[in-house]
Amino acid sequence: MEQVMQITLVCVVTALLAAAVRRGAPEAALLLGLAAAVAALLALSGSLRELMGFFSELTARAGVSNDLFVPLYKTVGIALVVKVGTGLCKDAGAAALASAVEIAGAVCALLVALPLLEKAMNVLLELMG
């Protein structure tokens, strides 16, 4: 709870600072946004680590192979990066770049999920023939 408030405050204050700086130096405002995003995500590292530890323990207890869950984690990571990157591109007024980032994220997420899809396909093929 405390962390949420910290991050919210930092982001809001940064948005205010960026609004103040934007008139004189628009690129500095953009860099401010980038810095705040990076700082907030880095501040979340401890909590994220804890969560991931719990999830890996859960999969180990459930007796499911970790290989099945790795693509899932990777997709979450890709989504995180793409979301922030898209927002930053849109802030800079480059909507075309934002959509390029989105497409790249979708392609990479599909690529990461390919082993899972292959496994599902193999199961289906076995069932059919």
Place this chain on the structure above:
Amino acid sequence: MDVDLIFRIAAIGILVAVLNQLLVRSGREEQAMMTTLAGLVVVLMMMVRQISDLFQLIKTLFGF
């Protein structure tokens, strides 16, 4: 959290904006442009390490 970095970047942004205005008003547009670029590069240099830290964190955390 690295709040210091954010405030430092904001300070550099304000400084660059003021310098920019001063130089433009005194009729030195190209120097104003150079100041803006220099500020941009300085801030980027400050942030490169943080960004690489973030990507490293995501890589290790999500098993890439």
